Amino acid sequence: MAPKLPPHHPVQQSSTVSGAGQAAAHAAPRGLMRWLLTTNHKEIGSLYLIFSLSMFFIGGIFALVVRAELFQPGLQLVNPEFFNQMTTMHGLIMVFAAVMPAFTGLANWMIPLQIGAPDMALPRLNNFSFWLLPVAFTLLLSTLLMPGGGPNFGWTFYAPLSTTYAPPSTTFFILSLHIAGISSILGAINIIATILNMRAPGMRLMDMPLFCWTWLITAFLLIAVMPVLAGVITMMLMDINFGTHFFNAAGGGDPVLFQHLFWFFGHPEVYIMILPAFGIVSAIIPTFARKPLFGYASMVYATAAIAILSFLVWAHHMFVVGLPLAAELFFMYTTMIIAVPTGVKVFNWITTLFRGSITFEPPMLFALAFVVLFTIGGFSGLMLAIAPADFQYHDTYFVVAHFHYVLVPGAVFAIMAGGYYWLPKWTGHYPNVKLAQWHFWLSVIGVNLTFFPMHFAGLAGMPRRIPDYALQFADFNLVSSLGAFMFGASQLVFVAVVILCVRGGERAPAKAWEGATDLEWTVPSPAPLHTFETPPTFRPQAH
Amino acid sequence: MSGGSYYVPATSKWPILGSLALGLMMVGTGMVLVYDRGTLLMVVGILSVLAVMALWFRDVVRESRQGLYDAQMDRSFRQGMGWFIFSEVMFFGAFFAALFYIRTFALPWLDGEGAKGVAALLWPDFVASWPLMSPPDPAVVGPEQTFSPWQLPLVNTLILVGSSITLTVAHEGLKEGERATTRNWLAATLVLAVSFIIIQGVEYYEAYAHYGITLEAGIYGATFFLLTGFHGVHVIIGASILAVMLVRVLRGHFARDNHFGFEAACWYWHFVDVVWVGLFLFVYVF
Known part of the structure; x- marks a missing residue:
């Protein structure tokens, strides 16, 4: 085969960093573009943490709506339909948009520093993983404004509440969760590759700080179970939109199948957190x-x-x-x-x-x-x-x-x-x-x-x-x-x-x-x- | 672990554009599914996702050809691809698990078997069988007949297993530096891949036109299309990757000892092949 040839189209921006100081050769974009395009693990880590903190407050406000309604017996502030949307969105936002991104943010900031690496193994993928999150959760939050309201079936979205009896916005909920799932899987792949591949010379796995170890194992869990979540919400999507009977016993399916698949994801998920x-x-x-x-x-x-x-x-x-x-x-x-x-x-x-x-x-x-x-x-x-x-x-x-x-x-x-x-x-x-x-x-x-x-x-x-x-x-x-x-x-x-x-x-x-x-x-x-x-x-x- | 240097890629606009494109695609798809409009939005979204992927990979190919990637970067790519395929295995694992659960537990229980046999009270006349031709509720119309595994599915199995062999021959050729071997066998692989897709298309047409196997045809139709459909999508993706590899072979992009793009395509194709063998056994034969 042909050996390496001179490039047809040189890519101007790239350079190898082989020693201290050369990194400055990157003409770093400024202002908003700096944050949109960044491949720097510290900047992406900060983005994750800021995003997570914002979502912590949004999810927290949902929780306070719930707690305000429950302050006294009887129905005072919100109607039951909206109450259900609040419990559901509180759970979804806290799990997928607050706690998980916070840990990913800490991983981005600290794992390269703790193992002596210059950055994450796949820095552009890292940027992609982060910027999927605002897209996913803007879409998820927007379901609250859609006709029929947002998800109202609890964060575990059991079928048939989430299929036969679900509001129309459920399809958007599923699609937003797909985006969040892609983000998690890519982020986890990046963390594993970083830890296995980028450690300072002489640092064995058993020399790593425990934060790196726990994240290595967490990343494995993420790659193993986020696809199962993707699979189960895809089956929901098909039950809702394409007339399948996965979770409907009338056609030979089983709502309990949903729970098995969901919790096969869901239990490792709680250890991910x-x-x-x-x-x-x-x-x-x-x-x-x-x-x-x-x-x-x-x-x-x-x-x-x-x-x-x-x-x-x-x-x-x-x-x-x-x-x-x-x-x-x-x-x-x-x-x-x-x-x-x-x-x-x-x-x-x-x-x-x-x-x-x-x-x-x-x-x-x-x-x-x-x-x-x-x-x-x-x-x-x-x-x-x-x-x-x-x-x-x-x-x-x-x-x-x-x-x-x-x-x-x-x-x-x-x-x-x-x-x-x-x-x-x-x-x-x-x-x-x-x-x-x-x-x-x-x-x-x-x-x-x-x-x-x-x-x-x-x-x-x-x-x-x-x-x-x-x-x-x-x-x-x-x-x-x-x-x-x-x-x-x-x-x-x-x-x-x-x-x-x-x-x-x-x-x-x-x-x-x-x-x-x-x-x-x-x-x-x-x-x-x-x-x-x-x-x-x-x-x-x-x- | 590292030698003395690190490669840190420059910033790129593809990730952020990719997120936006994916968001556009999802919003468009949701609009089409829920409100029955927004087709243009969906098409633009899908095309943008494809365009961003093409341009992002183009940049990676260029940087690789400039020799910017060192051994460490190569290892990162390898691990990334390996874990990506593992995630795909788990994705299909969920679908196979659903199939086994339905066949082993859900249907017999609906028929009154075992500790959960009380479910039989729902539809007392229901008789469990696989393939499930008569779903419990008479309102759901089951399939009229099912495919014999020893006709088109067997042909497709031979084609796909054969394509893994031809691809391996192409890869060996690449490692030996025999460019013509690589080119010819890779082209043969691509022909087999396309034949598989065409035959699967014919089978889908037959399913709807003559066999009564549809998405709505009870749990058999649902699992049939879920498993073969997502596999088919993966074959199309894999064939597209192989097509790109053929172009890159023709342009002389690969060296004997440096061709991870090609290897990654091989890994992916073999994965798609293995999934099909599982499908052939558990969707068609047993």
Whole structure:
């Protein structure tokens, strides 16, 4: 075959970067175009984080509509149809547009810095992955304005609620979820390629910070299950528009098939939202306990074990749908086994703290709250795993309490902990400690006021996704609603901290935290646009 | 892991245009499906997506030909393609799982079998069978007859398996530097690919015209078109990729030791082939 020939059409913009300083040869676009075209992992990371924070507030407003309606028994503010749209959109936005992009944003910013790479492996794909998100979620949010309203069948969009009885806008919902799915898959491919291929010379996989490890496994989960989601929503699309009977027993299909496929995606999905949180907490706790992480290798294996088990537990979401007894037992036992690797992690964090020289900077406050409150969510998960008990808890506020404990003081607190931890690296300034402490305490009190009473309301039988309730639940709901508004308002403090931190504040050195050891603390604060243009020398530490 | 240098590609306008084009395509498709108008929007959207893909890949080909990509970039491309194919495997996995679930659990339960046999109360006269010729609800008209696997489907199986072999011969030729071998066998692969698509088109025509197998014909029709349809789309994509590779072979783009574009096309084609073997076995034969 012909060897490499001179190019027919030279591409002007490209150049190889083989040493420090040459990156400046890129004529970087300015203004809006800089952000639209950027291939820089730090800029894309910032875009993800800003997008995620905006969506966090939009999804939060939806939640507050729900909580305002539930403040008192009876129907006061919104009609039930709109209430359903709010619960649905709150879930969809928080899962797909707030939590997942926040972790992807942190991955973009930190993985190249933690493994000593100049950028992500496929930078243009990275840009594409991000810019699909505003397109997807503009389309999703626009369904609220369409005739018949937006999705109103819960974030799990069970058929036939989402097919036979769905509003016309459901087709747009499906298409927007397809775009978001493409974004997730491409983003995950990029992260895997970066971690496997771009590590600094000498850095073995078992030398990586745990945030990279947890993201590597999360990315695998994303590539494995987002296509299943794409498949199931495609079948929905065909049932709605092309007269197929996948989820309709009249034609020989089965609505329960929808639930199997959805939860085969959905259960790994919830670990997608928590594994990177484990990585963040595993970075912060050793830093502020000034001790190496206890049981690094067991942390890695526990993460992998959780990921593998996540494929074998999906039907614990379906205990009351009428599974055969063998399936109930199988999924009950596999679900309980997950407590083992998760317990390994919690014990490792606690043992890391044991006899540490602990200080309570803002990231550490959030990380410690994570360990305690996530564990509460884990325990209520164990209660739900018991099939006969789940018959009672199913579709009650106990379930709502459970997954909000793992997602809000779990995933969201970890994201905020990561934000406070790495803000000095991103901005060059420490976040304002007083404001951050206000944010922390208001959030912790707000989150517990909101979600702890839900356990009791749920155990007493209050069903979820209903805009009205029996009088005996009034006090619990009143407290929950007050807590929700408190939690929502306290997030404005977080925005203030971030803006102030970007604009100024106490200067942070390269190694912003005394006990921090990973590679990102070897580059200046704020991290320059291009880092590690030549690979750093990496000296493995004993874990 | 890296040697001493890194390649960082320049900014490009294709990603952002690609997102917008995809959004346009989805909005247009939704308009057509829901409101029965907006065909122009959909067509423009689809064409824009195709155009952006073509131009983006053109830039990648040019940069590759300028020798801008080092071994590390090559590894990133390989891993990217491998994981992309894995995601496609999971996509088809969902469809096969649906097929197996319907056949193994859902239909027997509707017929009254096992712990969930209470579902038989819905349609007491229903008798489970596969292929399902009489769906539970009499309002749903099932297929009249099904295809014999040993006619067109067998021909298509031989064609597609054969095309994987011809493609491998072409790839071996490329590795040996025998350009004519590569060109001829790749062209033969493309002919087989196009024959497959034509035969599948004939089968679809027969399905609707004479066999009563339609999308609406109960779960058999639904799973039949879901699996063969998405496979067919992938064959068309794969054939388009092979066509591009043929053009690139003719232009002498590939070196013996540096032709990942060609290899990626081979991976993709073999994947499409393997999926078809699964289809042949579980949609047609068993």
